[in-house]
Amino acid sequence: MRVTEPASVRWTLIAIAVLFLGLFLVLPLATVLLEAFRNGAGAYLAALREPEALAAVRLTLLAAGIAVPLNVVFGIAAAWAIAKFEFPGKQALMTLIDLPFSVSPVVAGLIYVLLFGRQGWLGPWLAAHDVTVIFAVPGIVLATLFVTVPFVARELIPVMQAQGTEEEEAARVLGAGGWQTFWRVTIPNIKWGLLYGVILCNARAMGEFGAVSVVSGHIRGRTTTIPLHVEILYNEYHTAAAFAVASLLALLALVTLIIKTFVEWKVQHEH
């Protein structure tokens, strides 16, 4: 590429970008790690081994373990429908998929409280059948599902639209059935977009705070996820412990970034 701007402009722009990233991204991440190890590695490990911390990790893994696969199924189905068929209400469906991006997670949580809470619309019916959703694990899973809905579908729609339907048609004419076409032609074509969507979806599912906070009820060791557990520890002035648990989320962010970079590199090299 030909460079036209004078060196001073270039260096100023680069400096601003680096400074900004350093101040708002690298510094906080570094602080998390520094604070986590302030009382030594022993205290760090102890904070993670605490039964409540372990329960929070387990609940976070459970919520993500349910939300991510469901979103993969929903995301592929929705992207397939939007990219490959024409039907009335297509625009409305796309807007609906984006809804969780535009609604505050707190509102999303409140919606579930109003629906499934004791005083909610379905509350009496749920109580009669002895099902608890709010202030229990099902509510946390539902809230996580809500906020993560767009991730997989959003990644796949442009990929599938760009690829069109010709390869699937070719497979059909060659005698392949619906499943054969899906597994042998469609999935290999979207695999990187899908992986990208899954890691972003997973990062959000594990890191979600607002919506989950509203429906959780903060019952320690039972309805606290990692982010909620961090908050509780911090509010009780267990700063080092809070940062120790928070470092798990920071680690997740790093792993996500690494996979994301790898996928982008891979996609570039395939074209």
Add this chain to the structure above:
Amino acid sequence: MSIEVRNVTKLFGHFAALKDVSLTVPSGELVALLGPSGSGKTTLLRIIAGLETPDEGSVHFDGEDATARNPRDRRVGFVFQHYALFRQMTVFDNVAFGLRVKPRFERPSPAKIAERVHELLALVQLERMAGRYPSQLSGGQRQRVALARALAVQPKILLLDEPFGALDAKVRQELRRWLRRLHDEIGITSVFVTHDQDEALEVADRVAVLHEGRIEQEGSPEEVYNHPVSPFVFHFLGNVNLFHGRIEGGTMHVGEFSLELPKGTQADAASAVAYARPHLLDIDHTPLPGRPHFRATIRHINAAGPVVRVELATGSGGIVHAELPQERYRVLGLQRGAEVYVSVKDMKVFTSPHGTSGAGI
């Protein structure tokens, strides 16, 4: 296997892509569907393949109604305009696909599949490319892989959508001759779609010319080229000169000349158009008796190529194109700006745009 399309109509929303189209392709023939974009030719091909369902009418294979048959059970090979190769598979896997997805009891053993794939790759001269991915091939090579893939399942019918559309002129020439030879070797009933009249006339046994969702004319290349039944077909199959005029008492009057029409054609018409192909115009220094002729000035000469193209301006300012053999051009010694006589060896007159009342001289 013979194909018969009966009274097919296909609507996309309010747009009628095909209007009551019927077409018969006898077993073993190579037929071209020729028409401009939007004429419905690709839709017709996709209906034969089962990739679209007709709103009315039916499709028959060997006399058997196949309208409701799933594309996977039709035993057709389809070559897509942009090849639609499976981008995540090697050339070998692409060609093997149709064999590998067969139900277990019909599926050949992996060794048999490999043997068949190599046979086909030899047929399309791509044996050394078996391990490559589609993105590593040239356009012409991809086209041949698409063809090998379609032939792998031993289809009874081969359908090709603009098979040479995306290739450059030289490769096109080679590939269409090669396709013709291939068709003669394996003798499979084939239909291909094209917007290029040279391609249709050179390769096909028969040509169906489509226009706005209808088949305007169907016949051998010789028939449709020499005896077009409508102004559209005249226009679409090569260059043509138009002379606008009127018919009075069996004689057509154009600005520059008049033309006596054969008996039995329309005696009077307020407006009529005479069509003459450039190679049916002759140029001379003196008027030729017995043929309709008119004076014109040479505006441009292009002598590069097998024929010499001459552009002339008539007295009324109209532009006429003539094509002469190189010899004739040299004998006449034509120069730019020279005044000459143009005579018409053959032309055809239409009094309506749909051209039912055409007449030749």
